[in-house]
């Protein structure tokens with residue numbers, strides 16, 4: 381009966397959707413639901429985000445600012461920093477962070493805090509969907525007991541599912557709307573309801589038999605990337621060692637095979653909130669079963685070693701110049717963890733900067749059109765505009781993130797030495813500029 385009522389409310393779009401955590405994942409989802417005719421309420425502990433949403437101001441690149449402003453104006457979308465509205469919500473999505481601790485163990489405290497916030501006013505007929513990436517069994521072993529601690533029973537009084545997020549910030553081709561999503565409910569009714577709620581904003585929901593399968597599936601997706609990136613990062617280092625083999629050309633030619641191969645690219649390391657962290661989430665669970673995820677952990681370590689490798693490339697090149705490292709003017713281009721985004725979480729570029737500072741490089745500046753300022757090693761840096769004068773005065777320009785707005789012709793024309801970790805300068809005329817590409821020692 382409760383299930384039918386909720387189904388009906390979702391189908392008629394009279395259901396109110398709550399989104400806990402208005403970050404890169406949560407805000408776009410809240411906007412999608414509101415745009416589809418639902419009333420969406422975001423909850424975030426960050427008062428600045430709440431105030432921004434309520435004043436119709438967007439802070440996530442992938443969200444259309446005009447759409448957000450219009451939805452707020454029409455009272456389809458609002459935000460708050462407390463959990464007092466929980467009982468007025470029909471569907472509650474949890475999109476809070478899942479970082480790791482200093483010792484690289486999972487930190488699900490944000491999920492637990494959000495769940496406790498929900499449990500205080502959980503009522504019959506509500507559907508809770510955990511979307512934060514996490515280790516297998518989080519939903520059933522950690523979230524469910526808190527919700528059932530209210531005395532309500534899952535599958536009967538309320539519904540619970542895990543459905544991992546697949547958003548790829550900066551990706552213009554695949555967005556929330558056209559990327560299928562996997563859904564695993566605690567009971568069959570939970571899966572059905574979560575699929576229905578999901579399909580209101582996503583092209584297709586793919587039901588699986590349990591939250592555990594969905595949790596593991598998400599880790600497989602991200603670890604698949606981690607392992608394959610590690611493979612090409614290792615090959616890039618080997619190409620550098622051998623000399624005369626360009627890893628980028630190797631990958632482009634391998635790509636011509638129409639089956640059984642998928643290209644991944646080397647770089648200065650992995651950043652962001654997913655691919656770097658997820659191998660450690662799985663390794664932690666595996667250890668509880670006396671299982672060492674050797675292969676997966678080795679891949680993570682290989683990727684984490686890349687900023688150190690890039691730092692050594694830079695030191696080697698500067699050692700060939702008539703300037704000491706302390707005095708060398710080093711310009712870092714791109715500080716976000718990947719192209720065309722403003723997210724700097726765990727960015728390898730920041731790590732490269734930090735390592736250079738630790739080596740006593742004292743003349744570092746950076747440019748990033750998406751990131752106006754950053755803090756590295758307790759030092760504040762402001763993005764400097766790229767000018768001819770800046771480039772020609774730099775002893776070493778390092779391309780750490782290949783934003784598409786960069787004019788690489790101009791960069792090469794005015795620089796003397798470019799360390800390119802992304803192959804952004806492929807095929808361009810070098811002129812007087814020396815280019816050193818990761819994975820292509822000539």
Ligand SMILES: NC(=O)c1ccc[n+]([C@@H]2O[C@H](COP(=O)([O-])OP(=O)(O)OC[C@H]3O[C@@H](n4cnc5c(N)ncnc54)[C@H](O)[C@@H]3O)[C@@H](O)[C@H]2O)c1
Nearest residue numbers: 401402403404405424425426476477478493494512513545
């Ligand atoms: N960013 C991505 O591209 C991406 C893609 C797929 C999956 N994910 C996963 O989605 C989850 C969220 O990632 P994100 O990038 O959106 O993180 P984020 O840091 O951008 O956003 C999380 C938000 O949750 C808020 N928050 C923290 N604790 C809270 C609480 N108790 N109550 C209410 N709000 C709270 C924070 O203030 C923040 O605004 C993570 O598990 C991540 O691994 C992220």
